[in-house]
Amino acid sequence: MSDSASLTTDHPGQAASTTPPARGRSRRLSDRWLAVVFISPALLLLLAMSVFPLLWALYLSFTDYSATRGGPANFVWFENYTAILASAQVHLRALTTLIYVIGAVALQTVLGFTIAYLISRRTHGRGLLTTLFLVPMMLSPVVVGLFWRFMLDAQFGVINSMLGSLGLGQVEWLTRQQTALFSLIVVDTWQWTPFIMLIALAGLTAVPKYLYEAASIDRASEWFRFRTITLPLVWPLLLIAVLFRAIEAFRLFDLVYILTSGGPGVSTETLSFHVYKVAFLGFNTGTASAYGILMVLVVIVLTQLYLRYLNKLKED
Amino acid sequence: MVTTAVACGGGGTESSAPKAPATVPELTKDPLTLSFIWFDWPPAHALEDFANAEYTKERPNVTIKVNTVPNANWHDAMFTQFAAHKTDFDIPILDSQHIGEAVTNGNILDITDFVKKNIDVNAYNPYLLAAYGQFPQAETGKRDENASLYGLPLLGDTWTMIYRKDLIGDKPPQTWDEMISVAEKCQADNPGVSGLAFHQANGSDAAAVTYNTVNGVYGGNLWDAKSRKINGVLNDAAGQEAMDVLVNKMKPLTAKGSGNWFIDEVNAAVAQGKACIAFNWIAASGALLDPKQSTLGTTREQILEKLGFATLPTQKTNLVPLGGMGMHVSAYSSEEKQAEALNFMKWFEQADIQKKWAAAGGVPSRTDALESPEFLNAGPFNKVYADSVPRMRDMWNVPEYARLVDIENTNVNAALNGAKSPKDALDDIAKEQQSVLDSSNRKGGGGL
Numbered sequence: 001m002s003d004s005a006s007l008t009t010d011h012p013g014q015a016a017s018t019t020p021p022a023r024g025r026s027r028r029l030s031d032r033w034l035a036v037v038f039i040s041p042a043l044l045l046l047l048a049m050s051v052f053p054l055l056w057a058l059y060l061s062f063t064d065y066s067a068t069r070g071g072p073a074n075f076v077w078f079e080n081y082t083a084i085l086a087s088a089q090v091h092l093r094a095l096t097t098l099i100y101v102i103g104a105v106a107l108q109t110v111l112g113f114t115i116a117y118l119i120s121r122r123t124h125g126r127g128l129l130t131t132l133f134l135v136p137m138m139l140s141p142v143v144v145g146l147f148w149r150f151m152l153d154a155q156f157g158v159i160n161s162m163l164g165s166l167g168l169g170q171v172e173w174l175t176r177q178q179t180a181l182f183s184l185i186v187v188d189t190w191q192w193t194p195f196i197m198l199i200a201l202a203g204l205t206a207v208p209k210y211l212y213e214a215a216s217i218d219r220a221s222e223w224f225r226f227r228t229i230t231l232p233l234v235w236p237l238l239l240i241a242v243l244f245r246a247i248e249a250f251r252l253f254d255l256v257y258i259l260t261s262g263g264p265g266v267s268t269e270t271l272s273f274h275v276y277k278v279a280f281l282g283f284n285t286g287t288a289s290a291y292g293i294l295m296v297l298v299v300i301v302l303t304q305l306y307l308r309y310l311n312k313l314k315e316d
Numbered sequence: 317m318v319t320t321a322v323a324c325g326g327g328g329t330e331s332s333a334p335k336a337p338a339t340v341p342e343l344t345k346d347p348l349t350l351s352f353i354w355f356d357w358p359p360a361h362a363l364e365d366f367a368n369a370e371y372t373k374e375r376p377n378v379t380i381k382v383n384t385v386p387n388a389n390w391h392d393a394m395f396t397q398f399a400a401h402k403t404d405f406d407i408p409i410l411d412s413q414h415i416g417e418a419v420t421n422g423n424i425l426d427i428t429d430f431v432k433k434n435i436d437v438n439a440y441n442p443y444l445l446a447a448y449g450q451f452p453q454a455e456t457g458k459r460d461e462n463a464s465l466y467g468l469p470l471l472g473d474t475w476t477m478i479y480r481k482d483l484i485g486d487k488p489p490q491t492w493d494e495m496i497s498v499a500e501k502c503q504a505d506n507p508g509v510s511g512l513a514f515h516q517a518n519g520s521d522a523a524a525v526t527y528n529t530v531n532g533v534y535g536g537n538l539w540d541a542k543s544r545k546i547n548g549v550l551n552d553a554a555g556q557e558a559m560d561v562l563v564n565k566m567k568p569l570t571a572k573g574s575g576n577w578f579i580d581e582v583n584a585a586v587a588q589g590k591a592c593i594a595f596n597w598i599a600a601s602g603a604l605l606d607p608k609q610s611t612l613g614t615t616r617e618q619i620l621e622k623l624g625f626a627t628l629p630t631q632k633t634n635l636v637p638l639g640g641m642g643m644h645v646s647a648y649s650s651e652e653k654q655a656e657a658l659n660f661m662k663w664f665e666q667a668d669i670q671k672k673w674a675a676a677g678g679v680p681s682r683t684d685a686l687e688s689p690e691f692l693n694a695g696p697f698n699k700v701y702a703d704s705v706p707r708m709r710d711m712w713n714v715p716e717y718a719r720l721v722d723i724e725n726t727n728v729n730a731a732l733n734g735a736k737s738p739k740d741a742l743d744d745i746a747k748e749q750q751s752v753l754d755s756s757n758r759k760g761g762g763g764l
Contacts, residue, residue, distance in 0.1 A: 064762065067399035068421045083761020090764065154573020155590075175575030177735045261388070263518040264575060265730025265741075277763075280392045281718040282752075283399065284763025 054296075061290035068283040080290035090291075092266065093274045096181065100270060101249040103185040104192075109242055111189065112196025117230070119197075120204040130201065137194040145258030148187045149174070152259075177267045180260050184268055187255055192245060199241035203234035236313055243306055247299055271295055332422035333466060334647050338429035340662060341655040349379045350656050352643070353394055353405035356384035357579070359471050359599045359678060366676040371663060378656060387578070388519040391718055398423040398648070406649040406657045409470055409641045411521075412447045412710055413717040419451045419466050420715045424644040425654065427661075428464045434662045435468065441705050444469055444681040448642030453541070453713035466644055468661050469681030471599055473639030474704045475529060476697045478586055478594040478604065481624045483509070488626035492533050492561070495593060495629045499569045502592035511569030513591035517578040518729035521721050524711075525637050527562060527728040529595075532635035532709050533628070534558040539712060539749075547750040551742045554632070563731050563738040575733040586623070587611065597639050598697045599679055601625070605695075625697040627704050638708040640679065674698075716752050719763070723748045 061080055065073035084090050119129050136144070151158045152173035160170050173183045207230060215225045253272040256262055262269035269277075275295070279288035354360040360382050367380035383405060385393040391414065397403040398421060410418060418424045427449075431437065437445055442459035449467035450459060477495070479488050483502050489495035499511030515522040528538060536554035539546040549555075571590065574581070579600045585591040587603070587610040603609055604623060605616045613619040628636045643664075645657045663669060670680040674691035679701055685691055686702045712720055724745050731741035755762060 066762075068395055068417070068423070070421065080761055083764060087761070087764045155571055170572050172573045172575065172733075175573055175733045177733070261517065261519040261576070263726065263729050263735075264733035265518070265735040266726050267730070267735050277722060279763075280396065281722050282716070282763040283395065287761055287763045 057289040057292055060286050061293045063286045065286045065289075066283045067285045073286070076286065080287045081294065084287070084291050084294060089266075090271075090274065093269050093271050096268065097250060097252070097270045097272075100181060100185060100188075100252065101246055103181075104188045104249050105242055105245050107185060107189045108193045108196050108245060109238065112193045112241070113200045113234075113238060115193070116197045116200035116204055120201060130198070133197055134194045136191045137198075139191065141191065141254040142258055144187065144191050145255045148183075148190075149259050152183055174260050175264055177264055180264060180268045184252075184255055184259060187259065188249065188252070192248070196238070196241045196245065200234060200238055203237035204230065206237075207233045236310060239306075239310055239313070243303065247303070250299060251295070333419050333424055333426040333464075334422065336425040336427045336430045336645060336654070336658060338433045340430075340434070340659045341651070343375070343655055343659055344652045345377060347377050347379070348652065348656055349381050350407065350653065350660060351405045352380070352382040352407045352409055353403075354382055354384055354409040354641070355387040355390040357387070357600055358602055360384045362677040363470075366673060366678065367660075367664075370669065370672060371660060374663060375656075375659070380660075390520070394418075395423075395718075398646075401648055403646045403648045406646055406653040407643050407660070408646055409643055410467065411641055412638065413713045413721070415449070415451045415466055415642070415644075416453070416713045417715040417717060418644065419464075423647055424466050425647055426464050426466055427468070427645065427658070430658055431465045431468070434658075435665050439667065439682045439684060440469070441681070441683055441686075443708065444472060444705065447638055447708070447710050448640065448681070451713065453710070467642035468665055469640070470643040470664075471640045472679040472681045472686075472701060472705070473597050473599045473641075474636045474701060474708060475525075475595050475628055475639070476598045476601060476700045477626045477628055478591075478596060478601065479624045479626065480509075480589075480592050480622055482622045483592050486624065488624060489593075489629050492530070492629045492631040496561070496565050496569070499593045503569055506592065509590055509592055510571040510574075510585070511592050512566055513570060513574065513577065513582045513585040513594035514566070515578050515582065515595070516567075516570070516574060516729060516732045517576045517581075518725045520578065521711075521725060522578045523728035523732060524721050524724035525639075526595075527559065527724065528709075528711060529628070529635075529637045530562045530566070531555055531558040532633060532637070533631045534561060535632035541712070544753050545750070546753065547746040549746075550749070551746040555742055555746075556739065559728075559731065559738040559742045562728075567732050575729065589622075595628070598701050599639070601697050602677060602695060620696060623696075625700050627700050627707070634707045635709045636704045636707045638710040640681075714753075716756060719752050720749050723752065 060073060062075055062077055063073035064076050064080075115133060119126055119133075122129065150156075152160075154160055154170050154172045154175065157173070159173065163169070163171065171179060173179050211229045212225060215229060220228075251272045252270050253276065256268055256270055256273045257276075260268045262273050271291075272295070275288055275291045278284050278291060352360075352363070354363070364380055364382040367382075371380060372378060390411075394403075394405075394408050394410070394414070395417065397405070398418065408418070408424065410424075415424075419426075431449075445465075445468075446453075446459035446463075448469040449465040450463045451466055452460075452463060477488060480502070483506055484498050489498045503509065503511035515526045517523060531538065531550075531554070534554055534557050536552065536558050537549050540549050570577075571585065574585075577585075579596060582591075582594050582596045583600065583603055586594045586596075589611050605619055607614050607616065607619065610619050612622045643661060645654055645661075649657065664673070665682070667682060667684050670682045670685035671688045671690040674680045674685050674688060675694055677694065679698070680686060680691060686705065691698050692702065711717070714720070727736065727741040727745045727748075730736040731738045736744070
């Protein structure tokens with residue numbers, strides 16, 4: 001009340017300047033406290049569900065701990081890491097994973113961008129088409145794996161039935177070394193091409209129309225417009241989609257588990273599938289933790305390199 | 317319940333399994349659910365129905381729940397809970413080879429004293445009692461009276477040969493070589509029908525059991541248990557011959573794309589009339605007689621006119637694979653549930669209950685139940701089981717079992733699907749399994 005009274009004086013400026021600073025500071029502190037209160041549940045959840053397990057896994061990765069055998073976790077320092085990096089079994093799985101990531105992501109990028117480009121040129125039914133294309137992405141990978149397993153069955157699968165009606169022979173999609181990994185790539189592509197398509201479509205929609213109009217006035221060909229306007233403007237966004245997909249593909253587990261169980265032999269065992277076996281068949285928790293940490297490191301390093309390239313692209 | 321940690325003698329294999337009391341403690345009168353864990357297959361459902369119908373007559377406050385998981389997750393589902401030292405099941409149904417891992421980790425109760433006081437051990441074929449409960453394993457096929465017991469038989473099982481009487485005649489082949497030539501002829505005479513159907517998948521123990529069966533029949537050995545030697549034993553001349561027979565003689569007689577077949581796929585091939593001769597676990601064969609699932613006839617009798625069940629053919633030996641499982645008591649269950657579990661086991665192993673279990677579709681282990689009309693008349697394959705009991709051989713029952721079987725599964729599967737030559741596959745199995753056994757106490761990098 002005294003403050004409002006002072007505002008009625010002839011020196012309002014003076015009155016304002018004499019507002020006690022302590023009150024303002026206390027309000028700021030109160031805001032900060034409120035912010036902490038609001039953020040802390042999410043922060044605690046993040047710490048409990050992500051940060052703590054990661055740090056715990058990091059600790060276990062330097063030990064010989066086994067979750068089932070129990071007992072103390074003896075420090076073996078970098079022995080788990082050196083064993084993993086020197087293991088021929090791990091090298092084999094790394095190669096399989098690399099082939100899978102490159103094959104699946106490349107195919108999805110080409111198909112996803114092509115579909116997005118074709119949809120972006122349509123004026124009618126664009127929304128419906130986009131929604132329909134997105135359906136596979138909304139399904140659980142386990143469900144996708146199960147019905148593709150039936151579809152790819154050599155004896156009664158619909159794919160071989162269609163090939164048969166075309167006069168072609170039966171293909172052992174999931175039980176031959178040459179076709180099993182290819183089948184995994186095809187199934188993953190079926191499910192995740194829409195993701196690339198969605199991102200590419202967002203990029204294509206954002207390209208300013210006046211650029212195309214200017215190109216039309218200059219009588220630029222379709223290919224010229226695509227090469228010099230569309231692709232350069234969509235490329236950075238597309239690369240981010242590729243990054244997400246590559247990380248996802250790198251840690252592929254579910255489709256392998258359902259479709260091939262890593263077979264024939266171990267020819268479709270990815271790194272994630274191998275970690276699962278190390279962790280749960282022999283319960284070598286220390287080794288599995290080191291394996292997981294190494295996989296995270298690989299993703300972080302590759303992502304950093306990739307982001308630098310993206311930034312450079314932006315600067316250029 | 318008072319439990320103490322004890323050391324298990326023999327074999328240098330340490331046990332940290334807590335001991336169960338010799339007598340069943342006082343049981344609760346409050347409502348109680350006794351939970352089992354098993355994989356999803358017909359005997360699991362039969363057990364739940366049977367136990368709820370019969371055990372509740374004695375213990376009306378108890379409900380039996382048999383939780384099931386897919387076969388491929390069975391080991392993980394049990395041992396991840398054991399790792400957490402907290403289980404949502406009271407009676408884990410372990411494969412005989414899981415016992416070593418569970419005992420050395422202290423996950424299940426040592427019921428040696430309980431068995432001595434409550435179970436008539438002479439009522440069983442000693443090997444069955446040993447296979448489903450004893451650790452260290454009964455290497456000789458005979459029960460070691462001094463070894464500790466950690467489980468009691470729940471379901472006996474072995475492979476049966478299923479053959480098409482209408483295609484190859486009423487008399488089943490007697491030797492393995494004869495079986496192959498009969499299947500070859502049948503396949504040639506009946507386009508669209510494959511000569512053979514058997515487990516080849518690389519999940520669970522599918523392909524491994526197939527190779528182990530052929531290995532046994534051709535006189536091979538899985539290992540020398542005393543010296544823990546696999547390399548040089550498994551891949552000796554007999555082992556090589558078995559792998560050659562499996563990959564080069566048997567595999568060409570199977571359906572295209574059957575390289576990932578397991579129990580259900582083999583049953584489906586037989587039920588659809590697509591196989592002349594098949595091999596499957598007896599406990600999973602009941603569905604073959606269901607007209608709703610078969611194209612071989614509209615009644616059980618019509619189906620049985622076409623399908624025959626026989627013991628496995630012999631060759632250099634007459635060995636057959638030991639299947640089936642025992643029931644155990646989780647070390648992490650509450651005291652009242654452990655008491656109820658022990659009471660259930662005592663009840664289940666009675667002669668009249670075993671016969672009722674047989675009539676309900678189960679495969680008992682007590683000799684009197686195996687010889688009873690209730691069992692022998694319950695299914696056409698039950699006599700096959702009774703005749704096969706003296707011929708059984710199990711795999712390694714060691715804590716490293718899960719890794720050993722995975723190595724064998726993946727390599728046999730690779731050989732069957734052309735990803736490896738038979739010789740390379742067998743040598744790799746022997747080398748990798750030996751390395752697992754030799755590195756049991758390795759510090760760092762274990763499990764790769």
